[in-house]
Amino acid sequence: MPDISMCGTEDCGLKRSCYRSPSSGTRPAEWRQAWSAFSPYATDEGTQLCEHYWPTTRPSPTSPLAKDERHGEG
Numbered sequence: 001m002p003d004i005s006m007c008g009t010e011d012c013g014l015k016r017s018c019y020r021s022p023s024s025g026t027r028p029a030e031w032r033q034a035w036s037a038f039s040p041y042a043t044d045e046g047t048q049l050c051e052h053y054w055p056t057t058r059p060s061p062t063s064p065l066a067k068d069e070r071h072g073e074g
Contacts, residue, residue, distance in 0.1 A: 005058070012040045012050065016023040019054040026056075 006028045007020040015021035019028075020038070022028060040050040 005036045007038045007050075007052065008035050009037050009040065013048040014040060014050055014053055017056055018050070019056050020052060024056050043054075 004020060006022065006026070007015070007018065009015070009021075012018070014020070015023040017024050018024055036052075038050055038052040040048050040049055040053075
């Protein structure tokens with residue numbers, strides 16, 4: 001059960017790779033799951049973005065980025 005607000009926006013082009021979306025494979029809690037309808041937007045180049053996008057892929061635990069995030073550095 002994820003302890004995050006899941007996204008119920010159906011017309012988002014990012015939903016298959018966003019941890020907040022059930023379309024990415026994240027399974028919401030059956031009874032006590034928070035939901036929101038986050039709003040993706042298009043850039044001038046036509047790319048879709050969302051301020052609440054959470055990619056399903058994470059850096060490896062040994063990558064410098066993961067170490068910086070874990071220790072609150074960077």
